[in-house]
Amino acid sequence: SAVISQKPSRDICQRGTSLTIQCQVDSQVTMMFWYRQQPGQSLTLIATANQGSEATYESGFVIDKFPISRPNLTFSTLTVSNMSPEDSSIYLCSVVRRQIRLAGGLETQYFGPGTRLLVL
Amino acid sequence: LAKTTQPISMDSYEGQEVNITCSHNNIATNDYITWYQQFPSQGPRFIIQGYKTKVTNEVASLFIPADRKSSTLSLPRVSLSDTAVYYCLVGYNAGNMLTFGGGTRLMVKP
Numbered sequence: 247s248a249v250i251s252q253k254p255s256r257d258i259c260q261r262g263t264s265l266t267i268q269c270q271v272d273s274q275v276t277m278m279f280w281y282r283q284q285p286g287q288s289l290t291l292i293a294t295a296n297q298g299s300e301a302t303y304e305s306g307f308v309i310d311k312f313p314i315s316r317p318n319l320t321f322s323t324l325t326v327s328n329m330s331p332e333d334s335s336i337y338l339c340s341v342v343r344r345q346i347r348l349a350g351g352l353e354t355q356y357f358g359p360g361t362r363l364l365v366l
Numbered sequence: 367l368a369k370t371t372q373p374i375s376m377d378s379y380e381g382q383e384v385n386i387t388c389s390h391n392n393i394a395t396n397d398y399i400t401w402y403q404q405f406p407s408q409g410p411r412f413i414i415q416g417y418k419t420k421v422t423n424e425v426a427s428l429f430i431p432a433d434r435k436s437s438t439l440s441l442p443r444v445s446l447s448d449t450a451v452y453y454c455l456v457g458y459n460a461g462n463m464l465t466f467g468g469g470t471r472l473m474v475k476p
Contacts, residue, residue, distance in 0.1 A: 250409075279464065288453070288466045288467060288468050288469055289410070289453075289466040290466075291464050291465070336407070338409045338410075340409070352398050352415070352458065352459075353458075353459050353463070354400060354412055354415060354463075355410075355412070355463065355464075356412060357409030357410045357411070358409050359408055359409050360407070360408065360409045362407060
């Protein structure tokens with residue numbers, strides 16, 4: 247498994263401001279992902295953050311709104327810019343680890359605890 | 367990408383066995399099936415993973431028929447603390463195991 251922490255755990259923000267969410271992993275990982283989970287909904291992938299390259303964004307998400315940094319193999323940040331109430335969600339980071347015990351080394355995702363954001 | 371279909375919700379009572387079925391008709395030869403559990407205000411937690419037949423761990427069992435077009439997560443003797451949303455994902459590597467379906471909201475009643 248992986249130990250993942252996120253900061254802040256929750257925040258209440260005013261519209262028009264920006265919030266940067268941090269994700270820290272207990273060991274080096276190649277791939278990190280950022281998800282959004284709106285109230286009562288499933289998880290939606292925002293982007294893939296690989297160290298040393300630009301983040302890859304999914305349809306409907308753009309870098310200007312959700313800039314991502316990945317300065318090393320254990321850390322990443324997601325910024326929610328120019329927030330509006332529609333950005334109120336839980337934001338989750340995840341990492342991928344290989345299941346060494348399984349033949350072929352299947353990869354499994356492990357998730358952080360999430361950051362609960364409320365925009366007023 | 368293999369799409370999954372699960373019941374939206376299920377109710378159960380403490381002490382009962384709960385079986386949640388996931389359909390994945392276009393699963394690929396190399397794909398595995400992974401189940402996650404998510405409690406309110408927490409990130410999803412890995413429960414179990416399998417390729418075929420039956421997998422069992424300390425938390426659950428996973429039953430996969432020969433055609434692998436569906437799978438069933440079995441939770442023995444559920445308790446109130448098993449109330450959560452359960453997600454089924456299908457894929458082999460990180461690139462194709464990123465799409466979450468709607469999940470199944472399990473409510474365990476006393």
